[in-house]
Amino acid sequence: MNFLNLESGGILEYKKLTINNLEEVAALYNELMYFIQEKTKDEYWDFTELTIENTCKRLIDYIDNPEQTVFLAKDGEEVAGFIAGETINCHLPISSVKKVGYISAAFVKPEYRGKGVMKSLDMLITDFFKDCGLKYVELSFISKNQLARDSWAGIGYTTFREQARKRIGKDMEFINSFRPIIDKNSKILILGSMPGVQSLANQQYYAHPRNHFWNILFNLFDLPLSNEYTERIKLLHDKGIALWDVLESCTREGSLDSKIKHENANDFHALFKEYPNIRAVLFNGGKAYTAFKKHVGLDFNNLEFIQLPSTSPANTMNFEEKLIKWSFIKKYF
Known part of the structure; x- marks a missing residue:
């Protein structure tokens, strides 16, 4: 085992991955992937299948x-960083x-950076490769990730070749959702996933x-449809109902939720802080719910979360059935 004295006086323990640490390292690996997405803003990445379970399957x-x-480097029970390598x-x-x-892959949590953690991890994996009879270690990083470039250069890695690309497929532009319809009197928030093609063209919800x-909505309040x-x-304003979408931006062919990729969520923490009277969040369909759970989470005090059937024409449930399900709203009035 290897140890590193921290500036705080604590120690880090270095060890190989075991089945007991698998989920912790998988979580950190996924954090690395999201870090790369955030730094590069590149649509090349598709994290649809990026789950702890799937990452564990790869790491095992x-x-x-x-x-x-x-x-991996451990600070007590916490995984501070890791490095993964293979012979190719x-x-x-x-x-x-x-x-x-x-x-x-390699990643060190921000609070442990600048303490020599990556240097120590690199020494361990270098010794592993030496024991395999190898003379060189290689790695790659995204050109926009300047932090990675500087970090690897600082422990002796030099660029000896570069990789280039060009896009030859259909250009897929990002689409953006609307601003929320909300005020200080809003009691419930109804969330879709992303406005459809016609909604985007008209710049109107639904x-x-x-x-x-x-x-x-008009039926529920016994009003003629306008x-x-x-x-x-x-x-909406008269009844205290707010409207928004879970996703701030994404790519999508057509209007189907199943075609959504490269998701970026709206800032709901800021929204709930600004509008504290919101008591319930109603999801218009399964995609809105799963996207919210994935990107935002359900850990909010004093909020009720309810998934309702999609009102989209893609949902073949008839109008009467949808109306019965959506009558749940009435409990708040």
Whole structure:
């Protein structure tokens, strides 16, 4: 075991990944992936399948593997950082080197940076590669990630080749949701996932004529349906209902939720702080609920979260069934 004295007087323990640490390291690995997304803002990444369970499945192959390994630094029970590596074939056909060590992932939590943690992890994985009979260690990082570039240069890594790309497929632009319809009297918040194509074109919530949302809402309050958007907004304010979408931006082909990728959520912590009278959050369909749970979480005091059937025409449930389900709203009035 290896130890590092911290400036605080504590110690870090360095060890190999075991089944007991798998979920902790998987969580940190996912944090690294989200860090890369945040730093690069690159649509190249698709984190749809990035879950603790799936990451654990990938990392478990590194345990007791003669050609793969993960080292971690622990501060008591907390994983402060990790480094993962494997032996790979050299892809340069004219190279005299046939195999190299490759660092596939490495991350140190912000509060442990500048304390030599990555340097110590690199020493351990370098010794692992030496024991494999290798002479070189390689790694790659995203060009926009200046922190990674500086960190690796600081422990002896130099650039010897660069990778370039160009996009040849259909350009997929990001779409953005609307500002919330909300005021200080709002008691419930209804959330969709992202406005559909027609809503974006009209710049109106639930603009598709076959979407049941407005028809349901007017029915619930025994009012005749109005096609005037100003009257629809007035109904929301009169009844204390707020509207917004979970996602601030994403890419999507068409209007189907199943086509949503590259999700970025709206800032709900700020919203709930500014509008403390919100008592319940109602999700218009499953995608809104799962996106909120994934990107925001349900850990809010004094808030009730309810998933309701989607009012979208893509949901084949008939209007009467949807109306019955949505009548849940009445408990707040």
